[in-house]
Amino acid sequence: MTVDATEFRAAMSRLGASVSLITTDGPAGRGGMTASSVCSVTDQPPTLLVCINRNASTYRAVRRNLAVCVNILAPRHVDLSRRFSTAQLSAEQKWSGVEWKTLATGAPALADAAVSLDCRVSMVKHMGTHGVFFCEVVDVSFSATTEGLIYFDRAYHPITGWAGQAVAEY
């Protein structure tokens, strides 16, 4: 039995995931895109992974800059997430009207992200259409947000930080 790409994507639509804005800057210039394939790997050294389509311009920029900032989004960032996942928009349309800052690597950090993890790329592996970037976290910036943004069933969903209640109710 084989599973084709359409069926696999349908299955993955039920894997709810936090939404991040991946940014980079350096010799290859600035780049940024929406990503949900972000995953913690280990805390020694603090490392996460990001999977990026090798056809995306952000892939080429991250590959050369070897720096990436993972900005984890809150519900107020849905419009920003849509902008950074739309291929036809100009750089001006994507980046304007947003407050950016920089942390250790110089990659743009979203000023009001739930949390920004600034990273240097330590390893890249290819799997099919995607590059898997292992990224060592070198700086972190938190905001006061207690809400998260989840992509599930091909739609955005807000979640609120009500620790404890989740286990009690389900």
Ligand SMILES: Cc1cc2nc3c(=O)[nH]c(=O)nc-3n(C[C@H](O)[C@H](O)[C@H](O)COP(=O)(O)OP(=O)(O)OC[C@H]3O[C@@H](n4cnc5c(N)ncnc54)[C@H](O)[C@@H]3O)c2cc1C
């Ligand atoms: C909630 C959500 C989560 C997402 N998570 C991820 C994720 O984890 N990883 C990921 O890779 N994407 C993810 N995407 C998609 C990603 O945000 C978009 O593809 C985005 O447009 C990439 O921006 P870019 O400017 O880097 O790429 P662009 O350069 O705008 O390219 C976007 C896409 O267009 C196509 N394309 C562009 N140039 C070429 C070319 N020369 N030849 C063939 N095809 C081409 C490719 O499919 C490419 O991926 C996600 C989107 C959403 C909405």
